[in-house]
Amino acid sequence: MSRILNAASAAAVGMTATAMLLLAEPGFASDLAASANLPAITLPGADAPQRDPADATTTSEQPVVTLPQSPLSENPDSERRDEPAAEPKPALDIDSLAELVAATDRPAEIDPELRCLAGAVYFESRGESLAGQLAVAHVVINRAKSGRFPKSLCGVVHQPSQFSFVRHGKMPAIRNAAQWNNAVAIAQIARDGSWKTQAPGALFFHARYVSPGWRKTRVASIDNHIFYR
Structure with missing residues (x-):
């Protein structure tokens, strides 16, 4: 019986010694992790373990996460640069119409x-002063805003029986380029409201040589026209 116990003790000691030698053998820990299908752990600063491309038995590889790079770091030229603000245009020093x-x-x-x-402006007042032409332009604009006439400028001008120069719904041909350009400028000024009219709020006008007998409020008399509202 004592011989059997001694033999068992000797066998246990031998197995322990063998195990210690195997643990001390280089590469055993990595082989053990691979055989157990466990993820490899790489300490900071250490090189990642190299895998054999031919090894197709590993199915638990950890995914590689790539963080997105900042667009500014990828393309330095795309960095926002503060552009100088555009200088405001100087105001016109205007003393007269x-x-x-x-x-x-x-x-x-x-x-x-x-x-x-x-x-x-051209057909009704091209022979008048600039103030008179501007007043005519404002009559058209005032009518469009009043709610008593068509809402558009063209609707006001082409309204039947209002402006005598409109014939069959059409305007005559322009024959004087300089006066037409002047009328266009007056129309722009009136529409923009960039110069005050001498006949504020006027909705009607007639030539001095006629007497329609209107019972309206007289606003102004400019050149050959009398303006009312």
């Missing part, structure tokens, strides 16, 4: 509403 007309640029394309307004 004539100077404002001269400083007003004619648009490259005249929109229909401006054309109708300029047509009223």
Whole structure:
């Protein structure tokens, strides 16, 4: 019996010694992790373990997470740069309506509403002073805003039996380019409200040589026209 116990003790000691030798053998821990299908742990600063490309038995590889890079770091030229603010245009030093007309640029394309307004100025008052032309333009604008006439400038100008120069719903041809350009400038000034009219609130006017007998409030008398509201 004692011999059997001694043999068992010797076998246990031998197995312990063998296990200690195996644990001390380089590469045993990594082989053990691979055989147990466990993720490899890489300490900070250490090189990641190299895998054999031919090894297709590993199915628990940890996913590699790539953080997105800042767009500014990818393209330094895309960084926002503060651009200097545009300098405001200096205000025009205008002392008279004539100077404002001269400083007003004619648009490259005249929109229909401006054309109708300029047509009223041209055909009704091109021979009048600039103040008289401006007053005529404001009559058209005031009518469109009053609610008593058509709401558009063209509607006011082409309203039947209102402006004698409109014939069969159309305006005559323009024959004087300089006076037309002047009328366009007056129309722009009136529409923009950039110069005060001498006939504020006027909705009607007639030539001095006629007497329609209107019972309306007289607003102003400018050149050859008398204005009412």
